Amino acid sequence: xxxxxxxxxxxxxxxxxxxxxxxxxxxxxxxxxxxxxxxxxxxxxxxxxxxxxxxxxxxxxxxxxxxxxxxxxxxxxxxxxxxxxxxxxxxxxxxxxxxxxxxxxxxxxxxxxxxxxxxxxxxxxxxxxxxxxxxxxxxxxxxxxxxxxxxxxxxxxxxxxxxxxxxxxxxxxxxxxxxxxxxxxxxxxxxxxxxxxxxxxxxxxxxxxxxxxxxxxxxxxxxxxxxxxxxxxxxxxxxxxxxxxxxxxxxxxxxxxxxxxxxxxxxxxxxxxxxxxxxxxxxxxxxxxxxxxxxxxxxxxxxxxxxxxxxxxxxxxxxxxxxxxxxxxxxxxxxxxxxxxxxxxxxxxxxxxxxxxxxxxxxxxxxxxxxxxxxxxxxxxxxxxxxxxxxxxxxxxxxxxxxxxxxxxxxxxxxxxxxxxxxxxxxxxxxxxxxxxxxxxxxxxxxxxxxxxxxxxxx
Amino acid sequence: xxxxxxxxxxxxxxxxxxxxxxxxxxxxxxxxxxxxxxxxxxxxxxxxxxxxxxxxxxxxxxxxxxxxxxxxxxxxxxxxxxxxxxxxxxxxxxxxxxxxxxxxxxxxxxxxxxxxxxxxxxxxxxxxxxxxxxxxxxxxxxxxxxxxxxxxxxxxxxxxxxxxxxxxxxxxxxxxxxxxxxxxxxxxxxxxxxxxxxxxxxxxxxxxxxxxxxxxxxxxxxxxxxxxxxxxxxxxxxxxxxxxxxxxxxxxxxxxxxxxxxxxxxxxxxxxxxxxxxxxxxxxxxxxxxxxxxxxxxxxxxxxxxxxxxxxxxxxxxxxxxxxxxxxxxxxxxxxxxxxxxxxxxxxxxxxxxxxxxxxxxxxxxxxxxxxxxxxxxxxxxxxxxxxxxxxxxxxxxxxxxxxxxxxxxxxxxxxxxxxxxxxxxxxxxxxxxxxxxxxxxxxxxxxxxxxxxxxxxx
Numbered sequence: 001x002x003x004x005x006x007x008x009x010x011x012x013x014x015x016x017x018x019x020x021x022x023x024x025x026x027x028x029x030x031x032x033x034x035x036x037x038x039x040x041x042x043x044x045x046x047x048x049x050x051x052x053x054x055x056x057x058x059x060x061x062x063x064x065x066x067x068x069x070x071x072x073x074x075x076x077x078x079x080x081x082x083x084x085x086x087x088x089x090x091x092x093x094x095x096x097x098x099x100x101x102x103x104x105x106x107x108x109x110x111x112x113x114x115x116x117x118x119x120x121x122x123x124x125x126x127x128x129x130x131x132x133x134x135x136x137x138x139x140x141x142x143x144x145x146x147x148x149x150x151x152x153x154x155x156x157x158x159x160x161x162x163x164x165x166x167x168x169x170x171x172x173x174x175x176x177x178x179x180x181x182x183x184x185x186x187x188x189x190x191x192x193x194x195x196x197x198x199x200x201x202x203x204x205x206x207x208x209x210x211x212x213x214x215x216x217x218x219x220x221x222x223x224x225x226x227x228x229x230x231x232x233x234x235x236x237x238x239x240x241x242x243x244x245x246x247x248x249x250x251x252x253x254x255x256x257x258x259x260x261x262x263x264x265x266x267x268x269x270x271x272x273x274x275x276x277x278x279x280x281x282x283x284x285x286x287x288x289x290x291x292x293x294x295x296x297x298x299x300x301x302x303x304x305x306x307x308x309x310x311x312x313x314x315x316x317x318x319x320x321x322x323x324x325x326x327x328x329x330x331x332x333x334x335x336x337x338x339x340x341x342x343x344x345x346x347x348x349x350x351x352x353x354x355x356x357x358x359x360x361x362x363x364x365x366x367x368x369x370x371x372x373x374x375x376x377x378x379x380x381x382x383x384x385x386x387x388x389x390x391x392x393x394x395x396x397x398x399x400x401x402x403x404x405x406x407x408x409x410x411x412x413x414x415x416x417x418x419x420x421x422x423x424x425x426x427x428x429x430x431x432x433x434x435x436x437x438x439x440x441x442x443x444x445x446x447x448x449x450x451x452x453x454x455x456x457x458x459x
Numbered sequence: 460x461x462x463x464x465x466x467x468x469x470x471x472x473x474x475x476x477x478x479x480x481x482x483x484x485x486x487x488x489x490x491x492x493x494x495x496x497x498x499x500x501x502x503x504x505x506x507x508x509x510x511x512x513x514x515x516x517x518x519x520x521x522x523x524x525x526x527x528x529x530x531x532x533x534x535x536x537x538x539x540x541x542x543x544x545x546x547x548x549x550x551x552x553x554x555x556x557x558x559x560x561x562x563x564x565x566x567x568x569x570x571x572x573x574x575x576x577x578x579x580x581x582x583x584x585x586x587x588x589x590x591x592x593x594x595x596x597x598x599x600x601x602x603x604x605x606x607x608x609x610x611x612x613x614x615x616x617x618x619x620x621x622x623x624x625x626x627x628x629x630x631x632x633x634x635x636x637x638x639x640x641x642x643x644x645x646x647x648x649x650x651x652x653x654x655x656x657x658x659x660x661x662x663x664x665x666x667x668x669x670x671x672x673x674x675x676x677x678x679x680x681x682x683x684x685x686x687x688x689x690x691x692x693x694x695x696x697x698x699x700x701x702x703x704x705x706x707x708x709x710x711x712x713x714x715x716x717x718x719x720x721x722x723x724x725x726x727x728x729x730x731x732x733x734x735x736x737x738x739x740x741x742x743x744x745x746x747x748x749x750x751x752x753x754x755x756x757x758x759x760x761x762x763x764x765x766x767x768x769x770x771x772x773x774x775x776x777x778x779x780x781x782x783x784x785x786x787x788x789x790x791x792x793x794x795x796x797x798x799x800x801x802x803x804x805x806x807x808x809x810x811x812x813x814x815x816x817x818x819x820x821x822x823x824x825x826x827x828x829x830x831x832x833x834x835x836x837x838x839x840x841x842x843x844x845x846x847x848x849x850x851x852x853x854x855x856x857x858x859x860x861x862x863x864x865x866x867x868x869x870x871x872x873x874x875x876x877x878x879x880x881x882x883x884x885x886x887x888x889x890x891x892x893x894x895x896x897x898x899x900x901x902x903x904x905x906x907x908x909x910x911x912x913x914x915x916x917x918x
Contacts, residue, residue, distance in 0.1 A: 027851070029851075032851070104808060104818075104819075105808070109808060148851065149849045149850070149851060150851075152880060153848060153849045153850075153851070153878075153880070153881065154849045154878075155879050155880070166774070167774070168772065168773055168774025168775075168777075169772075169774075169819065170771065170772025170773065170774055170775065170818075170819060170847050170849065170850060171772055171773075171774030171775050171778075171847075172774070173847065173849035173850075173878075174772065174775070174847045174849055174877035174878050177849055177877070177878035177879050177880075178877050178878050178879060178882075178898065180879065181878075181879040219774065221774065221777060247774060247777035247778055247781060248777055248781065249781050249785075250780065250781045250784040250785060251784075252780050252781075252783070252784045252790055253777050253778075253780040253781035253784065255780075256773075256776055256777045256780045256812075256814055257777050285899070285901045286778055286899055286900075286901065287898070287899045287901070287902070312629065313627065313628075313629025313630055313633065314627055314629065314630075314715075315625070315626065315627025315628075315629055315630030315631070315678065315680065315706060316627075316629065316630050316633070317715055318627075318680055318707055318712050318715045318716050319630075319706055319712075319745055321709065321711050321712040321714075321715040322706060322707065322708050322709045322711075322712035324711070325709040325711045325712065326708075326709060331711055349563060349564070349568060353715075355715055359563075359629075360563075360628065360629060388629050388630075388632065388633045389612060390608045390612045390613045390629065390632035390633055390636055391608070391612075391629060391632075392486070392488075392491070392607065392608060392609075392612070418633035418634070418636070418637050419612075419613075419632075419633050419636035419637050419640075420614050420636050420637060420639065420640040421611060421612070421614070421636075422612065423637075439637065439746070440744070440745055440746045441745075442744045442745065442746070443746070
């Protein structure tokens with residue numbers, strides 16, 4: 001295992017990179033990738049290759065890889081599919097052992113012969129390839145950036161604990177772009193396409209030992225080697241959570257996958273069972289992938305599944321309760337003594353059950369009292385705090401109270417904050433302190449369910 | 460029916476309003492409501508009532524309602540619960556027939572006796588009351604605004620076709636605040652609280668004839684009079700869609716409701732069946748309420764349930780396919796001749812099945828060709844266009860193509876646009892033209908399912 005990890009490391013923080021297929025035309029794929037290096041802050045050195053050019057933007061252009069005067073750790077290949085075999089020969093001559101093939105035109109368009117010839121050649125030379133038919137890698141530490149979409153179209157994410165593996169380039173790009181807007185941090189984004197000889201199992205295995213990665217997210221259309229995937233996932237899920245969105249959970253969806261990545265999708269029930277057995281959390285909707293990963297990233301381990309809701313809005317308390325029960329969690333029952341003490345503190349209007357409903361009269365002080373009581377009560381495992389800042393008495397100092405309660409690190413505290421102005425002020429403050437904040441109670445509870453599931457699957 | 464409609468009209472566009480319980484203290488409920496009138500643009504006249512003050516912010520303060528020198532269409536009551544019976548006597552003396560009681564402290568805190576005495580008094584005098592224990596009304600036409608939350612906390616929505624009925628004030632406020640940020644337009648927002656003698660059935664009945672209201676959304680915790688609700692909903696759902704989120708769909712959620720609004724929640728299965736029978740669309744998650752209403756508001760009637768997906772990203776095509784099947788819709792099968800024509804137009808990479816996957820090479824022109832073909836194909840009822848602007852060749856002019864296709868009004872066209880920069884530019888343009896735009900394919904398909912359901916329930 002240690003050897004394999006050492007091997008994949010070159011994909012993410014190579015000292016030297018050769019970009020093959022850089023044209024003068026700024027709209028061409030290879031040129032866009034080149035610009036990521038030219039304009040960016042990649043930690044290593046890079047060289048560009050194009051036999052038809054002498055230099056581009058003042059950078060020397062080499063006619064081929066083996067004429068580059070330094071050892072090359074990683075080749076980025078963006079030339080047309082029909083040239084790939086020659087480029088790989090060139091890599092072999094140079095002793096390059098790692099390549100990312102961005103180019104499309106293999107089994108996903110029915111060109112199985114080309115795939116097989118490429119695969120044989122890679123095996124022969126012992127070259128590891130991510131791709132083909134992919135965006136490649138964005139690494140927020142080394143700042144290696146092979147995404148051929150300019151930042152105007154795809155905002156690069158900030159650094160953070162989530163590694164995102166995505167077979168589909170377009171879906172990956174859209175999701176990273178959207179998440180970057182929401183301030184989500186990624187350790188690595190890896191679009192691995194057709195996975196010719198590096199697949200999700202290899203990558204999961206590698207990310208299991210990557211200290212920057214705390215949670216692994218995967219949008220998969222189909223696992224090629226089930227046994228290998230199970231082995232890798234089973235080992236890694238004991239160290240860090242793996243959250244999967246599996247496309248093609250219907251027969252029709254499977255057929256669409258066959259057209260898209262050429263992967264065979266397999267029966268949904270088999271995937272469900274296998275994921276569970278491997279300790280992998282499966283989500284039903286793509287939008288939930290990162291929302292759930294966020295809580296897994298930030299939260300301490302809950303002791304059980306008993307949730308205490310503290311809210312200043314009864315309606316959202318009801319929705320939370322429904323969601324807790326539907327997701328197989330339990331409503332905590334706080335000790336009567338604690339509840340009586342709280343009831344005394346609040347006016348007649350507040351309801352000290354579960355939910356504790358502070359009503360529109362709820363103040364920061366009341367929230368603090370309720371949180372303290374729930375943290376101190378051994379019948380409570382997890383606290384869901386619903387903070388509706390439309391209410392007249394809530395002020396920004398509630399954020400301090402929530403942060404303080406969270407920083408005690410005694411019980412997971414999950415926050416719902418729905419709305420505009422205050423949400424904009426308070427949400428980033430809480431998230432900066434590692435608190436997961438949700439717009440809707442049902443989404444918060446879904447994340448809690450996966451948090452509880454993760455530790456119970458791991459046990 | 461006509462009589463009842465005429466009656467409720469006074470709640471929404473009264474010519475004269477009396478605000479009872481306005482104090483000098485700007486933090487007090489009555490004062491905040493007063494400020495809505497003082498600072499706002501309400502179309503009628505208003506008077507303030509407080510026996511302890513001579514004037515507030517330069518406005519004459521009347522000692523009671525009957526001393527106001529004009530006829531009063533609507534009384535807004537924000538005085539403590541124990542004063543309400545006297546205030547209602549005062550209303551009766553003045554001949555006021557409509558009141559909104561904002562104040563809490565009735566059955567929701569166990570004060571059933573006060574509720575019964577209030578109800579008897581209202582019946583005796585023939586006074587209609589919205590509330591108690593509510594926020595009251597925001598009407599985007601008359602600009603009547605009884606919400607006691609200042610705009611800094613609760614942004615007022617722009618005018619639009621959605622009427623939103625919400626038992627819970629806090630949930631209603633949070634949802635309106637959030638939706639206003641997303642640019643959703645409302646005809647009316649009505650927080651009706653304990654519904655002492657005006658309930659959701661009366662309001663639905665009224666909104667059925669309100670020309671400004673095109674879709675009715677309801678967040679309900681429990682319907683008090685099932686038969687009355689069914690009658691109103693059955694009649695109105697033939698004219699315009701009613702979308703309901705029902706809280707308390709678990710036994711535990713029902714108990715939470717009992718604490719919150721004192722309403723009995725009833726069995727979930729009974730609600731499900733009754734909603735369906737009444738042509739009411741039920742959503743499972745509060746966040747879906749307006750997303751679904753938006754499409755019902757904007758879309759023409761689909762001829763059937765066969766959906767053609769046009770995408771420039773294969774992964775989202777797969778997710779759409781899964782969602783279409785899971786939601787009981789059908790994947791359209793376009794005529795072979797049309798598909799052959801399209802395939803000729805596109806490169807080898809594009810896949811002309813369903814989904815039509817234009818791939819990352821997709822251009823505005825290709826989208827246009829695919830949309831035209833789908834619009835012209837009698838095997839297609841609905842078109843789902845997935846536009847991922849991260850792809851290098853897509854430009855803003857795709858918005859023009861989508862708008863043109865939509866404006867032909869031949870088939871419903873639903874758009875998915877995931878991401879940041881381009882989404883920000885294009886989404887508002889499309890929405891301004893009445894196109895529903897979603898961030899995720901599954902949400903778009905869920906909305907399509909409800910669109911199809913609405914017309915099939917109505918038939």
